[in-house]
Amino acid sequence: MRRAQMAGRYERVPERQITVGFEGRQAVALETDSGARETTTWNDLDPAARKLLFRRTPQGLEPLALWLNEDGLPRDGHGWHHSFETANKRIDALGLKDFSCTxxxxxxxxxxxxxxxxxxxxxxxxxxxxxxxxxxxxxxxxxxxxxxxxxxxxxxxxxxxxxxxxxxxxxxxxxxxxxxxxxxxxxxxxxxxxxxxxxxxxxxxxx
Structure with a gap:
C-alpha cells in the first residue's frame, strides 16, 4: 500500500470515492464532487462500488478494502481463486500429483x-x-x-x-x-x- 501511495496509484483510480465518515455500522458518508457530504447505506454499495472507496490519511489516499493485490489495489472477490490456481500449479510441478486446494x-x-x-x-x-x-x-x-x-x-x-x-x-x-x-x-x-x-x-x- 505504501508503494502504491508513493507511486500515486490511488489518485489514478477512475471513479474513486472518498469516505469522510461513518453513520454507525449501517452507512458511510461520501464526499461529492462539490465537496458536500452524502450518506449511503452499505447495502446500496455492491462489491464493485466498495472497491472504489478510499480515505485520506497523512500518507495519502488509502483503500478501505482489507485485501489488496501486490500492486496495492483492492483485490477482486474472486481473486483468491486465481491465487489458488497458481499455487496448485506449483504443487503439481513439485511432483505432488492429484492434490489441489480451493x-x-x-x-x-x-x-x-x-x-x-x-x-x-x-x-x-x-x-x-x-x-x-x-x-x-x-x-x-x-x-x-x-x-x-x-x-x-x-x-x-x-x-x-x-x-x-x-x-x-x-x-x-x-x-x-x-x-x-x-x-x-x-x-x-x-x-x-x-x-x-x-x-x-x-x-x-x-x-
Missing amino acids: PHMLRHSLALKWYSVAKLVQARQLGHLSQEETRDFREQFGDHWHLVQTMLGHRQVETTKNVYLEPFRNLEVELLLRHADGFPVERFMADAFAAHPRVRTDPLAVR
Whole structure:
C-alpha cells in the first residue's frame, strides 16, 4: 500500500470515492464532487462500488478494502481463486500429483478442526457437571455444532451438520475426549479421515 501511495496509484483510480465518515455500522458518508457530504447505506454499495472507496490519511489516499493485490489495489472477490490456481500449479510441478486446494475447501478444513477443538474444550469445562447440568448449559449457550455454525456464518445449523461436518456424524468423537490433555488433534484427524471421500489430507503431513 505504501508503494502504491508513493507511486500515486490511488489518485489514478477512475471513479474513486472518498469516505469522510461513518453513520454507525449501517452507512458511510461520501464526499461529492462539490465537496458536500452524502450518506449511503452499505447495502446500496455492491462489491464493485466498495472497491472504489478510499480515505485520506497523512500518507495519502488509502483503500478501505482489507485485501489488496501486490500492486496495492483492492483485490477482486474472486481473486483468491486465481491465487489458488497458481499455487496448485506449483504443487503439481513439485511432483505432488492429484492434490489441489480451493478457497472453499478451507472452510471445510476450518469446520473439521474447530469441531474437534470445541469438543475438547467443552469436555474440560463441563466434565464435572451432571448430564442434566450439561444439558442446561448447552441449551443456554449452544453446543459445538452451533459454535462452528457461527464461525461459518450458516443460517441453519443443519447445513453445518449435514454438509460441512458430515464426516463427524458417524465418528465416535467421545473416544477422543478421554485423552483431552495433550491429545494430538491433527494426527487424529489425519488418521480418522484418511479414506473419507469429503476429506483431503495433506500428503506431506502423513509421510
